[in-house]
Amino acid sequence: MKAVVCETWGLPASLKVQELPDPQPGPGQVVIDVQAAGVNFPDVLIVQGKYQFKPELPFVPGSEVAGVIRSVADDVTTFKVGDKVIAFTSTGGFGQQLLAPAQALMPMPPGMDFDTAAAITLTYGTSYHAIVDRAKLEAGENMLILGAAGGVGLAAIEIGKALGARIIACASTDEKLEVCRQHGADVLINYSKQDLREAVKAATGGKGPDVIYDPVGGDYAEPAFRSIAWGGRYLVIGFANGEIPKLPLNLTLLKGASLMGVFWGEFTKRDPKGNLKNMRQVLQWLQEGKIKPLISARYALEDAWRALDDMAARRVTGKVVVLPQ
Numbered sequence: 001m002k003a004v005v006c007e008t009w010g011l012p013a014s015l016k017v018q019e020l021p022d023p024q025p026g027p028g029q030v031v032i033d034v035q036a037a038g039v040n041f042p043d044v045l046i047v048q049g050k051y052q053f054k055p056e057l058p059f060v061p062g063s064e065v066a067g068v069i070r071s072v073a074d075d076v077t078t079f080k081v082g083d084k085v086i087a088f089t090s091t092g093g094f095g096q097q098l099l100a101p102a103q104a105l106m107p108m109p110p111g112m113d114f115d116t117a118a119a120i121t122l123t124y125g126t127s128y129h130a131i132v133d134r135a136k137l138e139a140g141e142n143m144l145i146l147g148a149a150g151g152v153g154l155a156a157i158e159i160g161k162a163l164g165a166r167i168i169a170c171a172s173t174d175e176k177l178e179v180c181r182q183h184g185a186d187v188l189i190n191y192s193k194q195d196l197r198e199a200v201k202a203a204t205g206g207k208g209p210d211v212i213y214d215p216v217g218g219d220y221a222e223p224a225f226r227s228i229a230w231g232g233r234y235l236v237i238g239f240a241n242g243e244i245p246k247l248p249l250n251l252t253l254l255k256g257a258s259l260m261g262v263f264w265g266e267f268t269k270r271d272p273k274g275n276l277k278n279m280r281q282v283l284q285w286l287q288e289g290k291i292k293p294l295i296s297a298r299y300a301l302e303d304a305w306r307a308l309d310d311m312a313a314r315r316v317t318g319k320v321v322v323l324p325q
Helices: 042-048 120-136 153-160 174-182 196-202 220-225 250-255 264-270 272-288 299-311
Strands: 001-005 017-020 029-039 064-072 086-090 097-101 103-105 142-145 166-171 187-190 211-214 231-235 256-260 295-300 319-323
Touching: 001 299, 017 299, 029 120, 029 299, 042 299, 064 097, 064 299, 086 120, 120 153, 120 211, 120 231, 120 264, 120 272, 142 153, 153 166, 153 174, 153 272, 166 174, 166 196, 174 187, 196 220, 211 220, 211 256, 220 250, 264 272, 295 299, 299 319
Parallel strands: 142 166, 142 211, 166 187, 211 231, 231 256, 295 319
Antiparallel strands: 001 017, 029 064, 029 097, 029 319, 064 086, 086 103
């Protein structure tokens, strides 16, 4: 099979497509013919050795796929050859075949296409866990989303709207904000043109947002936190800006606010049943038309490095996928 291989830590352009042996399932495992693989910002960090965990070199990047089961181990009874499935693993997705534990799989809902199936696991799983499990967002509350045009940002908009919240979307261009509006955002803030604190104050009548969803970090974190409502919840999703902010902790005291870390990958390991319950709700909303992943670009396997590069440079909105076959 062909797969993208990371041999040394570095920029996406250093990745190479290589011919690897076809994987064989061991106990509890299946092999999937990958039809589509989601591309996520953590993949950009992982190949550079900058993520929370470092796979052993060499490895195949890519964490979420949709495909058809090719073979199963003798002890696997929950899936069979030919089943269409969604899988989330730490690595291995950017290849024509994926070896995965059966417990990492979900059946694809009837009628769902492979591109969509490969675009929902990490972004919607992360945002649902953050907004529902951690922040416990309620109907009528204000949620401010930084980097709202990215994959997790758009997922957060849709999940927030499904819960009945009022969404304030922030992005760096009017074009990105238009995408946010199309996905349900109520208020749009261009923080490359507007003063963030003043815009948030105006959008909330001086109260501030009840929940702040931050996958960006960097310079906007502190002014956003200074704008938070009394008793607000600040969700730390990630640092797409590349800079981990240093927030004055007296702000949590003055605002009676909470800083909440969100590490969805670890949550899936510690509470797989809870994650499965969350994903069932996401899939139900998908069938009801309340959410709809935006797939803005598709790349061949040979161009997987370019997909990562475009994501790192914020040249894409929503989600992009790699098509290995």
